[in-house]
Amino acid sequence: MTDAWFAGVDPDDPAAGATGVREGSADAPADWPAEAVQSGFVADESEYYERLREATIEAASDEVAEREGADDVQLTHAVRAMDDAERTANELAERVVEWAGTLYEDVPRGLDGVRDIADRDPTTPAEERVVSYATRAVDLLDERDELRAFIEERAPSAAPNLAEMAGPVLAARLISLAGGLDKLAKVPSGTVQVLGAEDALFAHLSGRASSPKHGVIFTHEYVNGTRPEDRGSAARAFAGKLSIAARIDHYSGDYRPEVHAELTDRIETIRARAEEGDE
């Protein structure tokens, strides 16, 4: 059996040809036009190229529509689900550890404790319930890890520059907070800087507090690894480049190494202040 994209495809069914182009693979190329004629898929070479053209155009436009339309939506849901799973798992874990403490002598604290309980063999009806409950919590933790792996795999193709700059999970969070990659690309970088700090921002706007220096981007080492006096500068520089990265990803989609190098330089300059001015 051949690996050709047209293997098993009805010549009159362009959709099947497109599927062949999208989903197939081969270890090595071959003289596909000749094979297509030989196998009776087409009458001659020029008909082959016509069919190939239909199939590749349909495959490419379908896949573009799917990947463009859906990737940021998928990331948004995935990152929210990951947070839900983590928050709920922690809640369950608290109950498990507390309950298990009344039944067993040696219960490790926190999430380790939950995994430990889930592995035990219950001997009484009460133990049965607490072990079963712990199993649910562990399943949720595993689900959280799977979701994180999914985000790490998807973010680089949905937003290559943003994912490279912020890391896949923070990239997904920014997209989720903005409400989509297109929205993130359109907001000013000052908004990107405080995404996730809405409470603090509104407190500031109603005159009750100073303006927040950073929102969710605080989780990045560029911000939290910079000394507090310079964090505002680092957050502003970082947000500026994130904004550019989101725009490149939304409007162009190609990977631009220059932007990343510029940011690295800028952060180094900001951090160098710590060594210069002060004793």
Place this chain on the structure above:
Amino acid sequence: MSNDLPAGVERRTYDGRERLATQGEPVYGEPTDSDGWRAWDAGRSKLGAMLELDMDTGLDGGETVLYLGAASGTTVSHVADFAGPTYAVEFAPRPVRDLVGVAEDRDNLFPLLKDARDPSSYAHVVEADVDCLVMDVATRGQATVAIRNKQFLADDGRLLMAVKARSEDVTAEPDDVFDDVVSDLEAEYEILETAQLDRFHADHLGIVAQPK
């Protein structure tokens, strides 16, 4: 005498300036003339720059071409104007949207949303023994991509490659990057000619090579 341009590529005058041109539907707002020729902007196309600089690309016109890093189809549209079957591989979905539009106006251009680093994902579509492999991918490991895709190229086929120094290493000196890429390529290819494309594209090296 300089190297001949491939059949289907001519030097024509636009706004008093002589420029490369091919015959086909306009794609990116380039100047056209009444005979249906459109200017090929060497400042937006590395292959155009290689032709402008009289590099011996070995192209005669009518070749089967595998083009890696087709982006929105600016260059590949001109290639399809003078070449035969042209396979255009691009990894990012957004530019492929434009590339599909370019392909719709041409009979011999086949857009593929695939990763050039993984040839097995399109070896079931792209035919063996293509005459010309054009590479313009902005990724690290450009030499590796060229070597992995050598399987598509006929024994006497040509590799036409534009190396972007900043894609390999933004901090290194471009000349050092070029030396590394060329020496990596030499494992599998015989280098026929190299030229800096700086007149049109900063920090780019054009390479013409043949499989070993």
